[in-house]
Structure formats: C-alpha cells, structure tokens
Amino acid sequence: MILEDVSSWLVWILPLIASLFVPLIAKYSAKARNYFAVAISVITAGLALSLVPGVFFGSGEATSTSVAWITGISAGVFIDPLSVLFTTLVAFFGLIIAIYSLGYMKGEEGLTRYYFLLLLFIGSMIGLVISDNLIQMFIFWEMVGLCSYALISFWYKRPESVRAGTKVFIMTRIGDIALLAAIGILFTMFGTFSFHGIINGIQTAATAGTLDTGLLVIAAFLVLGGAIAKSAQLPLFTWLYSAMEAPTSVSALLHAATMVKAGIYLLARFILIFSVAPVLIAALQPLWFPVVTWIGVLTAIIGATLALTTTDIKGVLAYSTISQIGFMMAGLGTAVEGAASIGWFASLFHMISHAFFEGLGFLLAGGIIHAIGTRDMRLMGGLKKTMPISFILMAIMIITTSGLPPFAAFFSKGLIITSVTDAGNLIQIILLYATTAITFAYSVRMFSLVFMGKESEHLKKQHVHEAPKVMLIPAMILAGLCIVWGLAEPLVASFMHVSLETSLLGAFTNLETPIFLSLLIPTGLIAYYSYYKNYQGVRNIAAGKNPLTTILSHGYFFDDVYGGIARGISNVSDGVRRFEGMISLFPQKFASTIIHLANEVHVYLDVYADKSLDKLINVLANKTLTGVSKMKKAPSTSLRNYIAAAVLGFILIAILIILTIGV
C-alpha cells in the first residue's frame, strides 16, 4: 500500500516538477532534454501502472489521502477505478506522444517550450483525474486549458495558431465558470470541497430528507456546462476544429487522453457522486439525464456530418472526435444508476477505444503531414504505394472507428448503443444509428482520398517517404491495441468493478448488431464508390449549392453565431470606450465651466456691479437729494467698488444678525 500511496502522489507531481527542469536541462543539451522528457513519461507510466493492481484486486471502494494545502482546503489523491483508469490512460498516452514527438518534432524551434508544456500537460491531466477535491481538480482543469492554449499556439508566429489557441482557451473558459459556479453551490451546501465530503454530505442529507435537490440539479447542469465546453460538445464544439493548428502530436494527446476527455471524466465522476442518493437521481432523471443524452446524440451526428465534408485530414479526425465523444455523452446520459448502469461503463470503455483509434489516426495523419507538408486531402491521394505501413495502420484505424467487429470500437460503441436503446427514445436511437453509418462513410472517404486513387499533382513534385520508425512504432502499438482491446472488455469491467449483463459474445448476438452492420455496408459502399471509383453522384450533391451543403460548409453556423457575438461584444466595447472618452472629458469641462463662471463673476463685479451701483445711487440721489448734490456719473474706479462693497457688506452683516436673532 505504501508503494501505491507514493506512486499516487508522484504520478502527477513528478511530471509537474520535471517540467520545470526541462529548461535547465535544455541549457546543456537538446538531446538530453528530449530524452529526459521521454524518461519522465516512462516513469510516469510506470507509476500509473503500479496503481492498477491495487484497484484491480481491491474492493472498488474509493480511497483518498490528503495533506494540508491552502487554509481550509487540502490537497489529496482520490484512488478509485475511475481515476486510475484515466490516470493510466493519460500516462500511457503521454509516453506514446513523448516518443512520437522525438521524430515528429525533430528540428522544430522552441522544443524546450514544447517539452516543458508537454510534461505540464500530462501532469495537469493526471492531477485533474486523481484530485480528491473540487478546488484541486478545478485548478488542474484550468491548467489543462492553459497548457492546451500554449501548445495549440505553439507555432506562435503563425497568426492562425495564436487565434486558435485564444479561441480554445476562451471557449473552454465559458465552461469553466459554469463548473466554478457548480463548485460554489456544492461548497455552500456541504461546506467542503472533497469528494468524500460531498458524498457523505449528500448521503447524510438524503437520509435526513433535507437534501435540496433543486439546487443540486442546478449544480448538475452547471457541471454539464463545464463538461460540454471541455469535451467540445454542442453548442461549444467549434474550438476543437480550430485546435487543429496545433502540432499533430499535441492534437493526438489532446484528443486521445487529455483535455477533451476531461469532460467525460467530470461527468462520470459526478454521476458516481450523484448516484449515492436515489432521491437525487430521481430529481435528475426527468431533465438532466435526457439533456445529456440529447447533447451527446446531436453532437454525434453533427460531428459526423461535418467530418463528411471537411477537406482537412486533421479536421476529419477532429470532427470524428467530437462525434465519438457525443457517443460517450449519450451513454453517460443513460447512466441513471451510476456505475451500475451499462451506459456509464460503456462510455468509459468507448473512451479508451476512442483514445486508441483516434490517437492512431492522429499519429498517422502526423506522419502524412510530416511527409507531404499539407493537411488538405484534395492534394493527397495514392499514398498507398509510398507509405505502405501507414496505409495498413490507417485501414485498421478506420475499421475500428467505424465499429466493425471485432475491433475495439465494435464492442464499446455497441455497448453505448445498447444502453441508449434500453433507455432512450426512438429518435435518439435512429440518430445514433445514422451517425454510425456516417462514421463509416467519412472514414472511407478520408481513406480513399488519402491513400487510394491517383497521386495528385502536388505529390508528384516531391519525394514522399514513409514516416520514421520512432513515429511508426507508437502507431503500431496503438493499432495493436485497437485490434485486441475489444476483447479486454470483461477485464476492464472487473477492473471497474461493474457487473455487466452482456457478455463479450452477447455483443454479436443481440439485436443491435445486425442493424448496426447492415447500416454500415451501404454507406460504406456509397462512400467507396464515390471517392475511390470516382462515381460522381454524391460528389455532385456535395459540390452543388443546396441547403445541406451550405449548412455543412458553415459548420451549422455555430461559428458564425459566435463570431457575431464576439463582434457584438467588441462593438459594445468600442461603444463603452467612446462613452469613456466622452465622460473622461467631463471633469475638464466642468472645471473650465467653473473658471469661466468665476471669470464672469469677476467681470461682473468689476464692470456691471459698478454700473448698477451707480444707477442705484443716482436713483436714490435723484429721489432724495434733488438739487442738493450735483452728482455726475460716478467715476468707474475700483476703489469706489471697494467702498461700496464695504458698505454693502455692512448691510449684509446687519441682515444676517437680524435673521439670526429675529429682531
């Protein structure tokens, strides 16, 4: 147990601390820096693996250790199947990417920054999934966003990268504040940030019958908001496509294990927490769970359709991720019984298969981009000959993605579909089936465009070569896992300590499978013919101008709306600034008005008062002393004014005194 305690801390602290040493080591040798990063990843992966047996053979109960950190908040680790599952996945993928980067990033500028951020990214993500309290989790949650911002804008000299990074950070921030609000509500309700504390609080309140489920439903929706933004779900999914500006190795990490998976982790974690009180689940059931499913289903189909039209090879993969995560969300939306539901396990299982095939896809895409220097699929074609290994691996990847048996996704996606079929309504089911079909279609499309057909003009000009070994080996590992992972389902189930009603064989025998497979075949054929055999029917539709293509080419107009909002804010800001410019002149105007007034008074006293005084005296004199005084127009002297003022002041004093004492 001591080993586990130590490794559960080290597994996230080590990469974080090690990241600080990257710049120091880089001062001595660039090579040492690279291998240092790899070595740390290896150790991290080892540490993560060392956690597995404890959970596997344990009771499945969560354990946590914590130390005092910020006053009132402790830092701790939370060990349960869910967190260890994620930890292992992240550590493993960290290692894969670190190795892959050796080849892919070779010769790039700013690699010190790259490795620093990579380790920080891995450490943060592990920290996120292993935290035992919400604040710590939230810090890592934000740090994951921060690292992805920095990594996506890695090529900071390219304005698109910078813009993309900014977009990612800001859009995910919207979710973050929702999560923060949820944390605030939970803390207010239970007075603690720790998961154990919250679980205990919910249980105690539920048994006492004092649980404020209304507030918790709000919190649950806010949590969902956080997850949506982080996992690129409807309606905040557009950032993921922009994030393709990142180096492909980063994209792989981002899609396979970190960042987008954080949302899934969050929801899975909270479903576990919420499921301790049946009354709470009952409160969440009418609205929250269906909303989760709906978001998942809609995102899945939107992502899939968009993947069908994009010409960017990484774009296809990005939309594919969006779509696949939609599946996971849909699965989570059916998990009304917490860990006991199929949906919950199915999502996590699919999460891992997705990590493998999507990671594989990115690694291969990275190799291709590396080799030919473009991401546009229209400029590719016929790579089958020049990159044979990639060709084979990509074939494995698209088979897995599409969910063809017996590869990993067949089982995981099948489970999700089963869970939705059990719990969801007809439209959701139909949409999910449609999505699977489209998934196959876009996979085939991509495959055909890249590897099949004739070499494009672009490719003829350059010497295309297979990716180096250091890039291929990680891909091969992932491909291997894609193939066999599906068989690991019972193993994973027992690791997660969930009991599944369906067995491995059941996946082949239940009703869903035939429907599932029967859908794949026609779409696959259509895609194959239209892209490989150059059958023009679909292409004409795609090229023509019709509502469908307009919607798809605009990405369902989401980015246009957001752009509009951003422009709106910018316009408002401009307005406020103009307003500010106006009002900041106000003090000056005010002051000048006072000075002007004072001047007027002065002039008045000097000139007008004198004249009016003369008039007054003339009137008085003429009325009272006609003939006695031969008064001429009194001289205009200031001395006369003074004397007059003195006499007037005398009268003023008299009046004031009389006013006071009321004589």
Next chain:
Amino acid sequence: MVEILDISLPIISLIISALLTIPVFKIVRKSSHKTALTLGWFIVVFIIAGATVANLALTYYSIANPGLLNLTLNGGASSIISSSFLVDAISIYMAIIIVAISAVVVIYTVFFVNSNERPSDRYFAIMLMLTAALLGAVLSGDLLTFFIFWEAATAAAAFLMMYRKNAFSLNATLKYLVMVIIASAFVLFGLSIVYGITGTLNFIALRDALTTIAVSDKSLLILAFVFIAAGYAIEAAIVPFHFWLPDAYTAAPAPSSAFLSALVDQGSYYILIRILLYIVIPKGPNATLDWTFMLAILAALTMIAGNIFALIQNDVKRLIAYICVADVGYNLIAITSYTSLGLIGNLYFFLIGGITTALAFMVVGIINKHGFKTLEDFSGIGKKLPLASLALVIAGLSFIGVPPLGGFMAKYLVFTSALQANLSWLAVIGVLTSVLQAAYLFRLIHYMYARKSKDATVIKESKRILIPIFILAAALLVLGLFPQLVLNLLEPATRQLQLITPLP
C-alpha cells in the same frame, strides 16, 4: 507675578530697536561687511525681543493655574478707563509667533537685495515698529488700547506697502488706507455705542456688563456689534470686504507682503476671537448675541469666493494673496464652531497660515525678482530655481492640506471643530473648496515643472536668501509632524475659555 513691566518690555525694546536702527544703519553702511553686520544687528534685536517675550511667558506660566491677567498701566486696580493689558495663553501665544515670524521675515528682508527694491533703514525701522505695535495690540486689555495699537500697526503697514512708491503700490496703499480708515471709523462708532451701553471698554468688564445688559439696550448693542464686526471684517478681509487685500499684497514688495500676510492678518483674526469668543459669547446661559449664523455665512462666502477668484488669477503673487483671503474663511469656520477644538484649530491655523503665506510670498518674491510674474512666466521654474520651487511646492502642499505638512493638521482641526459644532455643511464646503485649492495650486506646480521654459537662460540661485525660507519650510514640516509642540501652548487657552463659559 506678572508686572506691567514684563508686558511692556517687549514692546518697548522693539520700539527702541526700531529707533536705533536708523543710526545703526548709518554706521554700518560704510562697512565692507554690510550684510553680515546688518544681520547681526537684527539677530541681537530679536534675541532681546525674544528674551523679553520668553520672560513674559515664563513669568506667566510660573503662576499656578494661570487665568486671565488684567493689568492697568498705572499698576493699580482695574480702573474703567485706564489703558490696560491682558495676559493669557492666547496673547502669549500670539506674542511668541509674532516675534518669531517677524524675525524670519526680517532676516529674509536683509538678504532680499535688489537694486531697485533695496530695503532701506527706514523700511527696517517700520518693520520693527509694526512688530511692536502688533505685540501691543495682542497684549492689550481693552478695546481702546487695542484700537490705538492697531491703528499704529495699520499706519506702519501702509508705509510698508507703498515702499516701492510706484503707481501700483501707491494705488494699492491708497485703497488699503481708505478701507482701513473706514474700518476704524466703523469700529470707533461701534465702540462709542458699546461704551454708552456698558460704560466700559475693558475686555473682562465689558463681558460682565454685556451679560447683564437691559433688554431695551439690546437693539443698540446689535447696531454697535454690526459696526464693530464690519470694521474688523474689513481689516480681516472677509468677503465681501476683501477687495483691498489682493491689490495691496500684490503691489507691496515681497517682504512687505510676507510680513503683512503673516502678521497683520493674524492680528485681525486675533481681535475677532477676542471679541467674538471672549466678549460677545453666542451660546450658553450668558449668551449675549448669537452671531454664529452670520459668521458661518461669511466663512462660506469667504472660502468660496477666495478660492474661486484664486482659480482665475494669472499673476502668481495675486493668486497667493487670494489664498490669504481663502485662509480667512477657514479661520472663520473655527471661530464659528465655538468649541475648544475650534479655538485650538484657529490658533494653530494662525501660525501655520502665517508661516505658509509668508513662505509663499517670500519665494514668489525671489522668483519675481528674476522677472517671472505670471503663470506662463513660471513655466519651467522648477528646473531653473529648484530649491526656491521646492519651497513653493511645500507651501502649496501645506495650503492644500497635504500631510505631513502643518496645513493638514490645521485643516483637520478646523473641519473637525465644524463637525463638532453641527456645522457639517460648512465643513463640506471647506473640504470642497480645498479641493479647488488643490486644483489651482497644482496648476501652478504643473506650470513650474511640466512646462518648458521659454528662455534657456541659466539662473544662479542665491543660497543665503533661502535660509529663512527653509527655516519656515522646515517649521511647516516639523509642526505638521509634531503639532504637539504648539498645541501644548494652546492647551491652557482652551481651559481659560472654559473658565469664562462652559463649552460643548
């Protein structure tokens, strides 16, 4: 025991020194170390004067729990008409600050050497005479004695003002004198009525008589009060009687302005305190006449008008003169509040206001000497005359009431006393106008430091004339940091005020 000699010694010593100054200057003029010898002479004079004042103060405070001591000239029991002197904490305090500030200004004047404005022996003699007259005024024990000393002081002040004998100063002096004689005529007429009602002019006797005044005489008393108030309001340059002040101070040479603003002004507040707080008490069972409303209005008017008119001045010296007017307003707040805190604040304000205005006039005098008069002229002065500018900045900050300079503590006391007397509106006007003060003084500082000077001529700063200036600047800082030094002297004054009438 305080003898009449103790009281008259400072006055007499100063008068004698004034008379001796002319022959002394005759002798000194031939010497090659003229300035040093002149300085030596005045140091001796002021050491003697200071010693006599110190003697008076020590003798007075050697009495256990000293009260108001009224001594007549013939030394006998207080006769109604005999010229009498009054010694109490306030008058001693006033005597000390008059001698001290006068010493600094005279030293400044010695250094203030300029071809066409060179102060002559007569100028110094008049300065000493003026100091003597003011000492007599603050130590006097009845209205008539005060009146006589005060007239002497104003006559001397008129000579100081018109010292330049150019059209400007003649004009200003003429205005000053006309105003002053009108004032004294008013006062004299008022006094005659007071005398008619009460049969006495002695401060203490008068106060006792007023508390038992017949109802039928009350309206007559009001008439008298109005005359006296108007008269002294002219002297103190309360708005709307203030017109003469800016003219006079602007036209006078710098040492005169400094002297007048620091001493003659303060003398006029002194008599306001004497009459208003000690004789015509406004509240309590013995109240004679409630004048607080009247004074509050005048205070507000003075602060507002003084500061706003200062805002539109272009001539720096005139600007400072208007600040003197505004300072009158702050002083009046303290008097109006009629609390012991107000009294302390008022007396402290005398000192600080005196030092600050003197400092400002002295510095502006130096700068004017180089031909810089208007705000535009002052552009870039901060770089040309850094030390003098620093002193002016210190004076300005003290005017505004920026701690740790003395002006802050003075204003704090004044505003707090106004709050204490339930005159919050007056305090609010006070603070708002002091923001205005910040505005125009910082405009001045802005010109001095931010603007580029038009000509690039380098001016060599005379160092020794800065000695008295920095004495005053340091005094401002020290008094701001350790107001206790002065407040200790004032503390008996509040007790004595309470002896007369219980205060809130």
Next chain:
Amino acid sequence: MSFTLLAVFALPAISIPFVYLTGKKSNKAAAIFVALIALVILALLLTTVPAILNNPGHRYVESHAWIQILNADFSLFADGMSVSIAIISVILIFAAALFSINYMEGKKNVAVYYALLTMLSIGLVGVFITSNLILFYFCWELMLVPAYFIVGNWGYRDSYKAAFKFFIFTHAGAVFVLLGIGAIYWLTGFTDMFQAQTALLTTAFPDVVKWVLIALTAGFAVKMAIVPVHMWLPDAHSEAPATMSALLSGVIISAGAYAILRLSLGVVFPAVNLADPAFALNFLHALAIFGIISAFFGSLIALVETDIKRLIAYSSIAHMGYIMFGISLFPSNAVAGTAVLVVSTTAIAGTILHILSHAVSKGLFFLSAGAVMHQTETRDIREMGGLAGKMPFTAVSATIAALSIAGAPPFACFISEVLIFIGAFQVMATDSFYILPTVLMLVATVLSLAYSLRFTSRVFLGSNKNWGEKKIVEVPKYMKIALAIVVVMVIIIGIYPTPFLNLIQTVQFG
C-alpha cells in the same frame, strides 16, 4: 515598548537625504540603497508575524506618544491583513527599485526619483500599519504627493497632466476621508480606529454614522478607481513610468480596498448595522453593483484598447471591481451588536488574498509592459507582435502576468478569485440578491481572459515586420531580476497561498 513598526516609518524617513546624496553619485547605488531599505522593512515586518499568529487578539500593537491634546497616539499595529499587504508592497518596492537600475539609466534627476521613491515607501507601507486615523490620513496623502511627482516628471507623453488628474481626483476623495475621520473623532473622541469602533456602537447620532460610512467609502472608492470615479486611473497608470505604474496599480489602488475593509466596514459599518440593518444591507448591495459595473466597464474597454499600458490600466479597473464585489460580501448579519468581529468567511479572505495577488500580478504586468516599451520604444499593440522570439524572458513574465490577471491557475489571482466566488455562493445561500451579481462576475472572468490573451497574442505572438531594422533585444540584467522576483511571487501565491491565508484568517475587525 517596542520599536519595530516605528522603525518601518523612521528608516525610510531618515534615509531620504542619504538616498538623494547617493543618487547624485550613482544611479545604481541609489537603487540598491532603496532596495536594501525595502529589504530591511520586509525583515522588520516579518518579525511581527509570529506575534500576530500567536497573540490572543492576533494583532501586534505598538504605541508612541504623539498628539495628546487630540487623543492621538502614534499607534501602529499589524494584523493578518495589514502585514500581508504591507509585505507585498515592500516586495513590489524592492522589485521596482531593482527594475529602476536599468529603467532609469540615463534619465535626468534620478537622485530626486529615488528620494521620492523612498518617501513613497513610507506612505505605502505606513498606510497599512497605522491604527491612528490621523496617522492613517498622513500616510494616505503621503502616497499621493511623491507619486504625483514621479508620474509627472519621469512619465511618458503628457505625464504631468495625467499626474494632475490623478492628484485632483484622489485628493478630492481624500478630503471626504478627512471629513469622515473628523466626524469619527467628533462622535467618539477617539482617533484610534479600534477604540473608535467600540465607541461608535453606542453613539448618539446613528444617522451621522451613515453619512460617515458613505463619505469614507466614497473617498476610498476614488482611490480604488471604481467606476464612475475611475477617470484618473487610465491616464495616470499609462503615463507613469513603469515602476510607478506597478506600484500605483499594485499597491496604491489596493490601499483603497484595504481602507474600505478596515475603516468603512471594520470600524463604521458595525455601528450602522446596529442602528439600521436594512440600510447596511443596501449599502453592501450597492457596493456589489458598483463592483460589477467596474468589472464590466474595465474589461470591455481593455478588450478594445490598443495602448499597451492603457489596456492594463483598464484591467486594473476591472479587478478593482472584483475586489469591490468581494468586499460587498462582508458578513452583514454577523456583525450586529458585537464589538469584535472575526471574519473568517471565504469571501473576505478571498478578497484580501485577491488584493495581494492582484498587487503582484499587476505589478508584474506593468513591469513587463514597461520592459517592452523600454526596449521597443512604442506602446501601440497594433505595431507590436512576435516579441516572444526577441524577448523570451519578458514574454514569459508578461504572459504569466496576463494569465494571472485572467485568473488562470497556477498563478496568483486564480485562487483568490475562486475563493471570492465560493464566498459569493455562500452568501447567496442567505441573500438571494447576490445571484445575479455573481453570475455577472463569472461572465466577466471570461472577458478578462479574452483581453489578457489578446494582449499576449498581439504583443508577443504572431510575427511582425514593423520592427524593420530596429534591433529589439532582451531586457538587461536587473530588469530580469526584478521581473523574476515578482514572477516567483505570482507563482508562490498561486500554488501555496497558505502562509498568507493563515495570516489573513486571523483578521479581526474591531
């Protein structure tokens, strides 16, 4: 009888002439002199920490005779809040002094600059460690005058005009503070804030106390640059030299927040709450509304501002809005009728921590921006870009500052903002008024991220051909050291704010 805190006052005061003389000889020596003074002050302040943590009242107190007639002693104290803010101020002064070595090189009258900086440090530190109201006002204004001259004389463009605006606005605020202080003395006869607090509870004029509360708060709000009395800030902060901007934005405006907490809410508020709880609650709500307005106003303008320093200045306004919002979460119902109020609520602790973290972050932000302006000699962010390659160190420090300002972990402002929000949710449970404000403040954090990222991406990222043959190099050594010190502070507060929070938690108002 001890003299620790008196020494904090006396040391810089005595040093002023020596600093001036040193400055006449050498720019570097004077800067190091000032830095050493700061270090000694820091050490002195740190010696009071054990007493604060262990004394029963959680307060280190020191009193020296001063103006007996006004019942005013030179009474100094340090408690969790004041000492932690003072420590941060001293660190910023230290960094500013080191930064000046390179920054002031070749400028005129550096001797005066350092003398003024020393003078400023008296006010900056003093304002936090005095319990006497008059002395407090002394320090309050003493922050102002040297700042005026530093801004005016060594600033950019039309700096004296900006300084003038700065002085007039804040002085106008200060006179209301003066009125408030005077009124407290009148009402209670005390000039010590803690004695006054107790005495105010039994005052005969509860209506006047309301006005005192409003006057004090309004006066302090001017210093905080809360909209609509913020107009001085963008000018002053942007025209000031970088070191002064750092201190202005870091400490001087935070002093306003400190003063509202300490005086308005700590001293006057309990009496108001006792007399008229409804008014007290409305007062807090009003503060929240002003906070929101400031946060949005500042953020929105920062979003479109093109001047590098004005952008940061507006973000200061926004952050003062956060702090004001945090202050408005002052526990109103806990105060009634009690003389001593132990504030351990998350919101107030978060607010105080935010004062600290904003101080270091904004200090770093301005220093970095100053470094950029120093090296590139331009201030329009539209003309910048791609500096990350040319000035990597500055780029990193500025990015850290920007991210901290945006509230991204693991940097300073994050944890404090979270605490404020958590506190807001706690208060929301009892006072439903706060629901909308909290939501709005949460939205404002997104805006803060937007302008921060806009800043970094426009200045440091991307590429720029504008530089042409102009050679842009990394900042010199001492600037680097200064930046590094503040960067370390930003990260320390971000990762391990516990020492500060432990101190802050001991704060007792009253």
Next chain:
Amino acid sequence: MDFVILSLVMLAVGIYGLLTNRQLLKVFISVELIATAATLNFVILASAAGVGLGEAFLILAFSTDTAISGVILALLVIVAKKYGTSDISKIVQLIQDKDESEVEA
C-alpha cells in the same frame, strides 16, 4: 439724547459721503465725520453716565485720529504732488496709464 441723534446723522452723512464722493479729500472728510460722530458719542455718553472721563476719551481719540489723519494727509500730498489732483477718477486714470506704460516698458 439730541447729541446721540446728531452723531447718528453725522454717521449717515459720512457713509453717504463715502459712497458718492470721488475726491479723495472728500472721502477722507467723510471718514473724519464718522470718527467725529464716534468721538461725540464717547464724550456725551461718558458725561451722561457720570463717569466724567469723557475728556480722556476725547484726547485719546483725537490723538489717534490725528496720527492717522497725518498719514493720510501725507499720502494725499504725495499723490497730489505726483499726479496734480486728488480726484480719484483722475488719479486712477493716471495710475492706470502709468501702469500700462510700465507694463509696456
């Protein structure tokens, strides 16, 4: 009592004179009128009160009056010598001209 009324009348005339006169000498005389009214009051009231020291007042008042009058008259002489008139308007005109010339110079 008649004398008191007389003194009040003198006061009124004096103030009227202050307000309307432009000859410096006449201004001065108006002031003197007020002062004399005051002195008259002193003497009358003293004798009415039976104090019997009215003379002392008179002497004192005269002496101070004389002193101040001396100063003013001296000034008047200077002014008259310098400007050739004691008419305020003319003096002021002259002074202003002179000021302007000084400024120009």
